[in-house]
Amino acid sequence: MSADTSQADAPDYRDTVFLPQTEFPMRAGLPAREPEWLARWKRIGIYDRLRERAGERAPFILHDGPPYANGHLHIGHALNKVLKDFIVRSQQMMGRDSRYVPGWDCHGLPIEWKIEEQYRAKGLDKDAVDMVEFRQECRRFADEWIDVQREEFKRLGVTGKWDDPYLTMNYHAEAVIAAEFMKLLMNGSLYQGSKPVMWSPVEKTALAEAEVEYHDHTSHTIWVRFKPVDGVLDGASVVIWTTTPWTIPQNRAVAYHPDIAYGLYEISEVAENSTATPGEKLILADALAESVMSAAKVENHKRLRDVSADEFKGLTLAHPFRAVEGAAGEWDYDVPMLPGDHVTDEAGTGFVHTAPSHGDDDYQLGLKHGLPMTYNVEPDGSYRADLPIFGGQEIVAADGKDGPANVSVIKQLAYAGALLAKGRIKHSYPHSWRSKAPLIFRNTAQWFAAIDKPLDDGMGEHGDTIRARALTSIDKLVRWTPQTGRNRIHSMVASRPDWVLSRQRAWGVPLTCFVRKGAKPTDPDFLLRDQRVNDRIIAAFEAEGADVWYREGFKAQVLDGVVNPEEYDQVTDVLDVWFDSGSTHSFVIRDRADGSPDGIADLYLEGTDQHRGWFQSSLLQASATRGRAPYRGVLTHGFTLDAKGMKMSKSLGNTIVPAEIVKQYGADILRLWVAQVDYTADSRIGPEILKGTADSYRRLRNTLRFMLGNLAGFSDAEKLEPSEMPELEQWVLHRLAQLDHAVRKGYDAYDFQGVFQKLFQFCTIDLSSFYFDIRKDALYCDAPGSTRRRAARTVLDILFHRLVTWLAPILPFTMEDVWLSRFPSEDDSVHLHDFPATPADWLNEPLAAKWDQVRRARRVVTAALEIRRSDKTIGASLEAAPVVHVEDEEALAALRSVNFTDICIVSNLSLTADPAPNEAFRMAEIPGIGAVFELAEGEKCQRCWKILPDVGSHAHPGVCARCDEVLSGA
Known part of the structure; x- marks a missing residue:
């Protein structure tokens, strides 16, 4: 049969090629589909299931810095909560029992101010309204915004105990805040002083x-x-x-x-x-x-x-x-x-x-x-x-x-x-x-915590004063990320004055103390210090909340039988809300069943402004009441700016609302933006930046889709051991072993940008542009039982389990989609799985060094062919049969030991030690290698498209020997 006849008469072999098969769509449709996964996660109870099966896992607790329950979320909220979610999910998948209880700061002036505005609009006088009734209005306002913000946080894919968050206005929280305050009363650090403080004439209160x-x-x-x-x-x-x-x-x-x-x-x-x-x-x-x-x-x-x-x-x-x-x-x-x-x-x-x-x-x-x-x-x-x-x-x-x-x-x-x-x-x-x-x-007369007064409380391991304990904690007990955070908070604590605890407002936890009438603040009996009274206050707050402090007869109720109530005045100031949030470690980490055994959080994570805010108030409060910092680690992030580096403001019209990003792109795109920025500095965001993020997402999605398509029908029976695989697959396993170490190290260091960049480059450069490109021919055209195809599919399976789990903390919706596309289940989820263990013996540095030479030589050939493709000499690389001149003997031996023809995706290739002629293509950065272009000889195989001399000389018309063998075996 002649070659011409074979080409003309060759049947259509498309149905004999093992093309990728998957229903995983190219278009993600995240805005429409993400709510379905949220509903699914709620239905199967992923967060609680992970807690129930924790077993002997070591706990990891990221304690949530409470946002204020007032208004819709802004982009800074999104950055903060998504970073927290990266940590919670990655720590869980690295083998910890990673617990996250979201919380809200509920007391304070902003809410009180809103209610006052409503009163003024109605012509009402706040001072003429019953105090408890006014506080209830504030409570209802906070409740409404908590529900709004909770749904907005959940929409971002943030996992946590959303059905049981902590609120600083819960009765137990108010009781604990009061109890923590009364520890200052009892240990002598509380005093009333008349000194200048920052004062807001508009809000009529002292400020911290x-x-x-x-x-x-x-x-x-x-x-x-x-x-x-x-x-x-x-x-x-x-x-x-x-x-x-x-x-x-x-x-x-x-x-x-x-x-x-x-x-x-x-x-x-x-x-x-x-x-x-x-x-x-x-x-x-x-x-x-x-x-x-x-x-x-x-x-x-x-x-x-x-x-x-x-x-x-x-x-x-x-x-x-x-x-x-x-x-x-x-x-x-x-x-x-x-x-x-x-x-x-x-x-x-x-x-x-x-x-x-x-x-x-x-x-x-x-x-x-x-x-x-x-x-x-x-x-x-x-x-x-x-x-x-x-x-x-x-x-x-x-x-x-x-x-x-x-x-x-x-x-x-x-x-x-x-x-x-x-x-x-x-x-x-x-x-x-x-x-x-x-x-x-x-x-003005205010209540202060003395931070330099020696405390005789039996907790002096890290110092005898609040300041000393705080500074020791900063230097010896806490890991700061980035390290510059240590210097920032250390200088602030070293030079700060006593803590102004009192506010002349209504909506907050009251300063639960009594002063003797007619006594001076310097008198030893000025403050009533009696644990029986403290216990009664705590019990009342547990039962009825802090509002009970303002009810008629409460003073007599708690002082009865201890002192004459008529001899004491009840303090009516409320606590600084930073004391509220600074006390959260007590009623969340210490008191809850899902808290920490030692009451100390593994991590606090907020913006850099919290060195003088929550990080510091928590540090000082805990130093006063438990002798040390309430955290082992503190991570800080910068602020969010517009694309030009400007601070966002409504007046400039440059604000970017998370809900709008989610509506247009989906939450995973917003999360991917977070993963791509250096969060330790200020981060820019804008329409063009988000378009670039979406492009990165599409490239990553295509890599995952390729894996899914080529794993269709894969089973354990098809698997090969690494020792049975070709070197190219062993090299991929080596890269996976390297990545496993880098990913775990990166997640532990909270380096999400580094983790994502390494994975993205691996997917786009090592896989899509190299390994997948080379192995498409084997995956599509080799016989199902061939070693090369089985090895490739085994490696794809290994890649799948690692990439999908490694990326799940960053892209929880997409990885769930990918996982369920391959393993459909009513109650399974990628988020119920850990990162797979990766055998150390996959590392093979000599092999990696060899394949580095192979890849460098391939770059020369690929670049040479690209020139011919650009000038229309060829349409595809399979039309070429280049001659590659290699000066270095070791490099030449390396290329001869592998199938360099397939690696370069050409139909034929010659390797020679002869010096490269003048017309050879060279690359300055890869000396010693030259490529001379030659056209491939023979006919085009109608099945695999290689151009080979033997096409048309086999039983099946128009195919090469490899394809004829596959067709005969079929």
């Missing part, structure tokens, strides 16, 4: 540092003359500079630094509109004198002499408002000059106006020298009504804007002849993170 954010703010600046009472210092004025004119009525001292160089300056000439006068003398720090003269519009001046800091000792100044009209003697007191380490000559005048009621440095200096505190500023940020001249004026108005107080003080200083100069400055200034309104430092 974690509730403060800094924004640019334009403030008034003033330079003020303070004159010596006795006219000493040559009649010169000491000049101070401040950006808070409203604090001048509260001035009690002027501070200087003993090491600063000061001088006596005389003004000789001033510009028009200057408030300075020729001939007047000023004392200034030499380094700042020129800037002061410039601000005061002084055109000429001279320095008369040095002024020694010794001249300030014991010096008394007059308050600028001393003896002014209408002051009624309010400011007719002496103002001492005091040395202070906080004074510098970097800005201002070298002297610091000191108002102990309105700044921490001022307070500390006042404490040291016995300065009196002032109480001129009310909770709403206005001066007390009976303050002369300024009574009732607002510092910060109800809308968060500047009130008239600053301007009023400046004008009065000018009337009094004390104003040397004025200006405005734009600087970073503290604002409330809730209302966005400016804050003030305000002296």
